Structures are given as C-alpha cells and as structure tokens.
Amino acid sequence: EEQPQENLSQPESLKSYCNGLSYNEAENHSLENINHIYVQILDNRGWNLNLMSAYIDNGKIIDVKYKKKYDAEIKFTYKNNTECTFSSRVRINGDWVDHIKQLQNGQLISSLDIELIEGNVQNITKFKLFLPETRLSDNEIFVTTMMEQLGFLTPKTQKVYVNLNGNTSPFLFQEKIVKEMIENNLYRENAILEFNEQEIWKNRLNFKSAEDVAQSLNYAKINNLNWA
Numbered sequence: 001e002e003q004p005q006e007n008l009s010q011p012e013s014l015k016s017y018c019n020g021l022s023y024n025e026a027e028n029h030s031l032e033n034i035n036h037i038y039v040q041i042l043d044n045r046g047w048n049l050n051l052m053s054a055y056i057d058n059g060k061i062i063d064v065k066y067k068k069k070y071d072a073e074i075k076f077t078y079k080n081n082t083e084c085t086f087s088s089r090v091r092i093n094g095d096w097v098d099h100i101k102q103l104q105n106g107q108l109i110s111s112l113d114i115e116l117i118e119g120n121v122q123n124i125t126k127f128k129l130f131l132p133e134t135r136l137s138d139n140e141i142f143v144t145t146m147m148e149q150l151g152f153l154t155p156k157t158q159k160v161y162v163n164l165n166g167n168t169s170p171f172l173f174q175e176k177i178v179k180e181m182i183e184n185n186l187y188r189e190n191a192i193l194e195f196n197e198q199e200i201w202k203n204r205l206n207f208k209s210a211e212d213v214a215q216s217l218n219y220a221k222i223n224n225l226n227w228a
Contacts, residue, residue: 031122031158031173037129038075038163039112041090046070047165051108054092055100062099067091067113074114076121087117093128095197101131107167113176122156123184126176129162135172144174153185179224192223 041047047070054066072090077083093099093113100110112129121127130140144157155175162171175181179189196219222228 031156033079034158034160034173035077035079036161036163036168037171037173038077039072039090039114039129039165040075041070041072041165043070044165048108051092051100051110054110055097055102055108057097060097061095062092062097067093072114074116084119084121086119086121089115089117093130094134096134099131099134101133103167103169105167109164109167109169111171112164120180123180124156124175125180126178128172128174128176129160130172130174132159132170132172137172140172140174153181153187155181177223179227189224189227191227193220194223196221 050066050068054062057063057066069089069091072088073085074088075083075085091113093111100108102108109131111131111134114127114129116125119125132138132140138159141157141159144154148154155177157172157174160171160173161168177192177194179192182189182192
C-alpha cells in the first residue's frame, strides 16, 4: 500500500479497504467515486515494442502472441483525495486491432486486461479497461444498466479516466465475469460457460456472411476451471 501524503488523514476504513479487508465502511471509495486510474507498466520499453508490433501487424485481428502479461502498478485515486495502489499483471485486451489506437502525440494505447495480484477494489480483482469506441462508448453503460435492472447478472461498468504510462484518455472500466462477480451478487460459485471463439477468429476473414459464422461448429468453454 502506498503511504498517504502527510497533509491527508487516512481513516481506518480506507486502510482496511486498501488492504482488501473491509468494504462496507468504504462508502467514499466506490467505483462511482474513482477520480483517476494510473497504470504504470514496469517494463515500459518492452510493453511499447510489443504494442507497436501488434499495431503494425498485417492482420486485422490481434494475434495471441502479442497478449503477453506485464507487471504493473495500478493506483486508484478518489474524489476525496485518497488513493490505493496495487501490484498487478496487465496485457493487451481485445480481438480486433481497433483495441489499439494512436494518440495525437504519436503514442499508442490499448484496451487492457488487468488482474490485481494483491488486494481488490470492492471485491473486484480482475477487470478490463476498454477503449470506449470498441464498446460504442456510453451504449455499453446503458445496456449493462438496463440488463441489471431487468434482473440479469451484469458486470459493473462505468466510464473512467486512465493515465497509462503518462498518457491520459477515457476508458470503460468493466468487471470481468469471474467467480468474484458471482459472489458479489450473493450467489454461490457455479460453472461459468463462455462461447469458445477460437475457431471463429481463426476463420473469421474467410466468412462471407453472418450465416457462415452461425453455421460454423463451435463449443462452449468453462472459464472457472478451479471450480470444475
């Protein structure tokens, strides 16, 4: 945990929250009160070389070889001027290359898949930071909110500002669909089945219509193998 500045008081609820021990008392540290997220990838040079390689690759799809995991520090700052820092593992997220974009200053940023190695944010240890355009921006927030109101289990989703290695840009924070999400909704962990897109993405560019995709043979995969 990063030490607070001397001119800031740190209540016990925040200390517990940052250590991942208490959540009920951390009302001022909900997702809605996040001010900024700072992502500092420790091997900045290696990350940028890998990101550039994925961006200039000939294909329209991000090859799995570019989805290497990198050590990073993630800092959440809140509207009451407090902050929490966690060790994490980060990789490029997304299938299409629209998950990587070039900023006006020439720097590249991408959607991120993040796993906190220690601690959690409101019981969340795994989440994604999407470039907004890859999810039609606020439409994703509207749809997840609507599905939640209809009684479906939905991942927590909101717009946040992220500083990635010095470059600030809006992202969509979305909780990953893992066992913690089920438990946060007061259900016991059970099988999480996901459509297996591996063969789809291998053959996607050869498909000529939506019917070709629909008629291709595919399977479901179970995400939470430890439960199985």
